[in-house]
Amino acid sequence: xxxxxxxxxxxxxxxxxxxxxEEAALAVPFGIVxxxxxxxxxxxxxxxxxxxxxxxxxxxxxxxxxxxFGALGGFFGAIIFWIIASVLFYLLxxxxxxxxxxxxxxxxxxxxxxPLMAVVVIGIAYLAMAADQVVAPAIRxxxxxxxxxxxxxxxxKQPVMTDFSLLSTFLTVVFxxxxxxxxxxxxxxxxxxxxxxxxxxxxxxxxIYLIVIIATYGVF
Amino acid sequence: xxxxxxxxxxxxxLVCSIVGSxxxxxxxxxxxxxxxxxxxxxxxxxxxxxxxxxxxxxxxLSRINLAGTTNIDVIETxxxxxxxxxxxxxxxxxxxxxxxxxxxxxYYPRFSVNFVPSGGVIFPIQxxxxxTPIEAxxxxxxxxxxxxxxxxxxxSVGNPRENALSGVAITxxxxxxxxxxxxxxxxxxxxxxxxxxxxxxxxxxxxxxTFNVDYRNGQNRHTLPLTIPVVPGxxxxxxxxxxxxxxxxxxxxxxxxxxxxxxxxxETARSVVMTTKEPAEPIDPFRVYVVxxxxxxxxxxxxxxxxxxxxxxxxxxxRYRDDDGNLYEEIxxxxxxxxxxxxxxxxxxxSPMIIGxxxxxxxxxxxxxxxxxxxR
Numbered sequence: 001x002x003x004x005x006x007x008x009x010x011x012x013x014x015x016x017x018x019x020x021x022e023e024a025a026l027a028v029p030f031g032i033v034x035x036x037x038x039x040x041x042x043x044x045x046x047x048x049x050x051x052x053x054x055x056x057x058x059x060x061x062x063x064x065x066x067x068x069f070g071a072l073g074g075f076f077g078a079i080i081f082w083i084i085a086s087v088l089f090y091l092l093x094x095x096x097x098x099x100x101x102x103x104x105x106x107x108x109x110x111x112x113x114x115p116l117m118a119v120v121v122i123g124i125a126y127l128a129m130a131a132d133q134v135v136a137p138a139i140r141x142x143x144x145x146x147x148x149x150x151x152x153x154x155x156x157k158q159p160v161m162t163d164f165s166l167l168s169t170f171l172t173v174v175f176x177x178x179x180x181x182x183x184x185x186x187x188x189x190x191x192x193x194x195x196x197x198x199x200x201x202x203x204x205x206x207x208i209y210l211i212v213i214i215a216t217y218g219v220f
Numbered sequence: 221x222x223x224x225x226x227x228x229x230x231x232x233x234l235v236c237s238i239v240g241s242x243x244x245x246x247x248x249x250x251x252x253x254x255x256x257x258x259x260x261x262x263x264x265x266x267x268x269x270x271x272x273x274x275x276x277x278x279x280x281l282s283r284i285n286l287a288g289t290t291n292i293d294v295i296e297t298x299x300x301x302x303x304x305x306x307x308x309x310x311x312x313x314x315x316x317x318x319x320x321x322x323x324x325x326x327y328y329p330r331f332s333v334n335f336v337p338s339g340g341v342i343f344p345i346q347x348x349x350x351x352t353p354i355e356a357x358x359x360x361x362x363x364x365x366x367x368x369x370x371x372x373x374x375x376s377v378g379n380p381r382e383n384a385l386s387g388v389a390i391t392x393x394x395x396x397x398x399x400x401x402x403x404x405x406x407x408x409x410x411x412x413x414x415x416x417x418x419x420x421x422x423x424x425x426x427x428x429x430t431f432n433v434d435y436r437n438g439q440n441r442h443t444l445p446l447t448i449p450v451v452p453g454x455x456x457x458x459x460x461x462x463x464x465x466x467x468x469x470x471x472x473x474x475x476x477x478x479x480x481x482x483x484x485x486x487e488t489a490r491s492v493v494m495t496t497k498e499p500a501e502p503i504d505p506f507r508v509y510v511v512x513x514x515x516x517x518x519x520x521x522x523x524x525x526x527x528x529x530x531x532x533x534x535x536x537x538x539r540y541r542d543d544d545g546n547l548y549e550e551i552x553x554x555x556x557x558x559x560x561x562x563x564x565x566x567x568x569x570x571s572p573m574i575i576g577x578x579x580x581x582x583x584x585x586x587x588x589x590x591x592x593x594x595x596r
Contacts, residue, residue: 009588010588010591010592011592012592013592115585115588118581122577122581126577135469135470136469137469137470154470158470163570163571163574166570166574167574167577167578170578170581171577171578171581174578174581174582174585175581175585177585177589178585178588178589181589181592
């Protein structure tokens with residue numbers, strides 16, 4: 001299993017070419033997605049725990065609930081990301097008369113999510129180190145949307161969080177390129193596309209995603 | 221004939237002498253009153269003498285007089301020539317105004333009565349001149365005066381003289397302090413007696429505070445000035461609020477400071493209030509935090525909220541009052557943590573660790589991509 005993952009990471013062309021005519025084996029990709037989802041859950045919990053003091057006044061005693069929701073959001077977000085990415089690749093490849101099954105696309109996307117785990121792991125490690133520097137502004141009235149927005153902005157604009165956002169954005173871009181590289185070969189072989197069609201299929205959603213990520217950081 | 225005239229003259233003289241010596245034995249000084257009883261140098265007073273005819277026959281008085289001494293001047297003598305006849309058993313009161321000289325001592329001005337046709341009585345009157353003044357001193361005062369802080373001082377006055385002193389009053393001289401009461405009247409102080417007076421003093425500046433102890437010896441006014449230097453400083457026994465355990469956090473639209481305020485002094489701090497001042501602008505919900513009374517060694521938590529723009533430190537104000545209601549203000553400068561500042565205001569750029577992680581990630585990914593494209 002490990003050798004499959006390593007091959008998929010460093011020799012995606014060979015790996016997916018060998019498995020192109022085989023039945024989709026979702027165990028390993030699903031395992032990757034589950035690990036990624038668990039890491040995302042930890043990251044979500046961590047972030048929610050840091051932000052929970054913001055709601056201490058308005059939602060006293062709900063800090064734990066907020067953290068759990070953060071963890072659930074991270075976990076299911078990762079799974080939803082896997083499914084949505086797969087569906088998008090599948091639909092886009094349909095435009096180029098792709099032939100493989102949806103399961104094959106899920107398998108490919110699952111393998112391609114392996115590099116993204118590094119983004120989450122580094123993010124968790126960084127926040128764990130810098131957690132004591134994070135200060136949460138208190139929100140006294142949860143119904144006051146302006147106050148909530150101001151508090152959230154103040155939270156995200158503190159140096160440790162701006163550093164985290166910068167790191168997270170850069171790492172997402174860098175490792176998403178690696179993931180896109182894997183997806184490119186995966187989709188190409190799984191859906192039996194030309195290099196150009198596979199490139200377009202992967203590039204469009206990935207580019208949009210990266211533009212959104214960079215725009216969210218505030219570059220544009 | 222001549223011899224008979226001489227004998228007649230001698231007989232007349234003898235009769236007159238007999239008559240005069242008889243009058244002297246009838247007239248006695250019954251009472252002498254001095255006012256004041258003991259003089260200060262340069263005091264003016266009166267000597268009142270009561271004489272009485274204790275005999276059975278009237279005595280004709282020709283002159284009554286009081287003669288001064290080297291240190292006692294008789295400055296007013298009523299007209300006591302040709303006084304008339306003092307009947308048997310009758311009394312006569314005579315007064316003289318005298319003034320003491322410059323020296324202390326016991327003096328004897330001479331009172332005399334002359335009779336008709338001859339003879340007289342001389343009576344020395346003992347008169348003391350003593351320059352021992354009233355004793356006055358400050359028996360209690362604060363160790364250190366504080367400007368604007370009301371303190372009390374107690375002045376004690378005593379009479380070490382042999383005679384009573386009247387009209388004793390202590391009057392402070394206005395100037396460098398607000399003093400209440402403006403005067404304390406003690407009245408008469410008998411010999412060996414003492415009395416106290418208490419004043420409330422609120423210094424308004426630095427200087428010498430003077431209390432005049434006024435009193436009278438007979439009709440003579442005397443003043444003893446009593447001075448206290450007033451140098452406002454820091455008192456030893458005061459409340460001393462100390463702010464500690466300060467934590468700054470950001471809230472919507474501003475910041476919040478939480479911490480503890482402890483009274484490290486020896487007196488109670490009353491009406492303790494915590495707030496902030498410019499460049500900070502107090503905002504709700506804790507523009508001002510009322511801690512209340514803090515006894516010595518007591519402490520309380522507090523919380524204040526404020527907005528601050530372009531400020532790295534803000535003054536945290538501790539206001540309190542002492543038992544007399546005097547208001548004090550202590551300022552603690554609190555640094556707003558750099559982490560609390562908006563990112564746009566931060567200098568220093570991206571941390572080396574971030575750059576390192578990103579650089580390493582780029583190298584790893586680039587290496588992975590290059591490796592994957594390498595042909596076998």
